[in-house]
Amino acid sequence: YFVLMHAASREATFWPLIAARTTGVAVMLAYVLAARQPAAPPSRIWPLAMLGGILDVAANAMYVLAGQSGRLDMAAVLGSLYPGTTVLLAWLLLKEKLTRPQMAGVLSALVAIILIAA
16 A cells, blocks of 8 residues: 555646545445445544544655655555554553553564664
């Protein structure tokens, strides 16, 4: 996804983002129609879902802008760390227990960031 996004954003900044979101929505709607699932989450989830969508679009826009400014190496490395962030947020906010392999992975990723940035 990131390689294709970078290749598409050489000529345009935001059209690749719009194309990615449009494709995602079309695939989701096709799945909802095929699976006959409710199309919308419960109303109490809407603010969190909207925040997640806004942050996702903002992160992708920042990735595209980083690729256009010439720092795709750092953007790709930092962007690939999102699973570690998800684990840490689940630990902090949802009080989930971290297993030893998860903790080792998160710590390894943090050490890798320090080594790459140095």
